[in-house]
Amino acid sequence: MSKLNRKNVWAITTKDFSLFIKKKLILYSALILPLALSIGLPMIIWYVVTNKTSVPIQAIFPIFNAFSFFFIILSAIIPTIIASYSFVGEKVEKTLEPLLATPATDDEILLGKSLAAFLPVISMILISSVIFMVLIDIVSFPKLGYLYFPNLDFGITILLNSPLACLMSIEFSVIVSSRVNDIRSAQQLASLIIIPFFALYLLTEINVITMNTDSLFLIAGLLALIDIVLFFASRALFKREEILTKWK
Amino acid sequence: MIKIDNLTKKYGNLIAVDNLSLQIEEGEVFGLLGPNGAGKTTTIRVLCSLITKTSGTAILNDLSIDNKKDCIEIRKMIGLLPENVGLYEDISAYKNLNFYAKLYQVPENKRKERIEYYLKMLDLWGKKDVTVGTFSKGMKQKLAIARTLVHEPKILFMDEPTANLDPEATKMVRDFILELKKEKRTIFLNTHMLDEAERICDRVGIMNTHLIATGSPDELRHSLWGKKSIVVVDAVTDTILNSIKSLGFEKIAVDNNKITIEVNDPHKENTLITRAILDAGGQIQTISELIPSLEDVYLKEIRRNE
Numbered sequence: 424m425s426k427l428n429r430k431n432v433w434a435i436t437t438k439d440f441s442l443f444i445k446k447k448l449i450l451y452s453a454l455i456l457p458l459a460l461s462i463g464l465p466m467i468i469w470y471v472v473t474n475k476t477s478v479p480i481q482a483i484f485p486i487f488n489a490f491s492f493f494f495i496i497l498s499a500i501i502p503t504i505i506a507s508y509s510f511v512g513e514k515v516e517k518t519l520e521p522l523l524a525t526p527a528t529d530d531e532i533l534l535g536k537s538l539a540a541f542l543p544v545i546s547m548i549l550i551s552s553v554i555f556m557v558l559i560d561i562v563s564f565p566k567l568g569y570l571y572f573p574n575l576d577f578g579i580t581i582l583l584n585s586p587l588a589c590l591m592s593i594e595f596s597v598i599v600s601s602r603v604n605d606i607r608s609a610q611q612l613a614s615l616i617i618i619p620f621f622a623l624y625l626l627t628e629i630n631v632i633t634m635n636t637d638s639l640f641l642i643a644g645l646l647a648l649i650d651i652v653l654f655f656a657s658r659a660l661f662k663r664e665e666i667l668t669k670w671k
Numbered sequence: 672m673i674k675i676d677n678l679t680k681k682y683g684n685l686i687a688v689d690n691l692s693l694q695i696e697e698g699e700v701f702g703l704l705g706p707n708g709a710g711k712t713t714t715i716r717v718l719c720s721l722i723t724k725t726s727g728t729a730i731l732n733d734l735s736i737d738n739k740k741d742c743i744e745i746r747k748m749i750g751l752l753p754e755n756v757g758l759y760e761d762i763s764a765y766k767n768l769n770f771y772a773k774l775y776q777v778p779e780n781k782r783k784e785r786i787e788y789y790l791k792m793l794d795l796w797g798k799k800d801v802t803v804g805t806f807s808k809g810m811k812q813k814l815a816i817a818r819t820l821v822h823e824p825k826i827l828f829m830d831e832p833t834a835n836l837d838p839e840a841t842k843m844v845r846d847f848i849l850e851l852k853k854e855k856r857t858i859f860l861n862t863h864m865l866d867e868a869e870r871i872c873d874r875v876g877i878m879n880t881h882l883i884a885t886g887s888p889d890e891l892r893h894s895l896w897g898k899k900s901i902v903v904v905d906a907v908t909d910t911i912l913n914s915i916k917s918l919g920f921e922k923i924a925v926d927n928n929k930i931t932i933e934v935n936d937p938h939k940e941n942t943l944i945t946r947a948i949l950d951a952g953g954q955i956q957t958i959s960e961l962i963p964s965l966e967d968v969y970l971k972e973i974r975r976n977e
Contacts, residue, residue, distance in 0.1 A: 434773040438759070438766075445761040517755035521818065524719050524751040525774040526743050664722045668682065 435535025461551035465558035506596035750824035775822030809840025
């Protein structure tokens, strides 16, 4: 990999930011979904705790873990919306050729655009996870007598699994973007990335997998492996010549 | 400034550019003419190091398209105006230029100055904060030209700069290119608008995957078309034609009352032709040298090479 010019990378990232804030779908999906999750899920717990007093608080612990997993799913789904726009949007609006004619390297463009999808998603995931933890602690503390969050498992989920899932989603979106011609198709195809996460969630719900520290580390390892494979695949596709002559 | 040697680009079995050799001097405006699919855009893309060549080479200001490091330097040195302007429509004109100025590493203290200069020059300063999506086609083209110039490139590549523009915008773009010509910029222009090439370019090349001919518009007219005299008479008769042939002219074409004769020196030979026609009893309405347009030369050569 040639030496990256950080100024070029950041110029591309900030340019994409200024485009994203004009797109309502991107804005709403990046802001509202994580916030709705971080506020809505504790509200469910609050309802259970205050109205269904017969439910022992210990029975709610698995729900906390299941809710935590939603943050990984969200980290995979939101980047598909942003990254698809970032890559296919340039293709549709025919802005790629002048961009590729600049001295910015392929890697700088790819990294700049990936960061433009990664940073807002991860920022919102972090903010909403803090809101989620605080609200859960507020509603569960009177019954538990101690603060359930923060804990190691949620730390792994938010600080390790969510960024890895986000990266995987971005890389997958780059690959999809090279094969489709419109933003909506790219978003729909790229959103297929969440299927394995939902499968994993269902397996935990039917107790095939227990979501504990070990399994969260195992998921992180698998995600890292997939990220590496997808990184090389997306990088191989994101070449000037490929983009100008072979991208649909 | 630009030296192209046997440049070939193939897409699979399809030859897009076939053994192209050209030399373009500093400060020259060179126009590449050719029909759609002639390889003009591919040529520009190879020269801008956007795509790789299959064989041959090209040197731009001592930088080779074969060398990866040179390719980045080439992209710093050139400005490309692609056929599709490719502006970011959701952000302002100023932000569009500022983004490209950053990528071309224009120093921060010069960025504002240059953007202001070109936006004012192209009469867009008043619209600098307006979203580009609301611009007319002509305004977008002007902004794209400003984007091409914001880093003061040594060589400009323009791919169909007036395609799809209305006559007013076309004139404005052409006038601006002529202004750039006065500044002695090296400009490589793709077009299939022949009057444009004739007005703007110092030299043109006619291409249909391979280079058919190159030279100034005047040189091409004379070397490819030849010199012709055209005589309009009241009525063409065999006597008149035989009289002209007796002067030694062999290539004569007749269209109604119009006789076209291939000559060597129209100024001298038109007198002889006039006398021959009058001697044969003909009545001349007009006699003149037929000056072909670049379009006539282009069409003739393209058809001949099909």
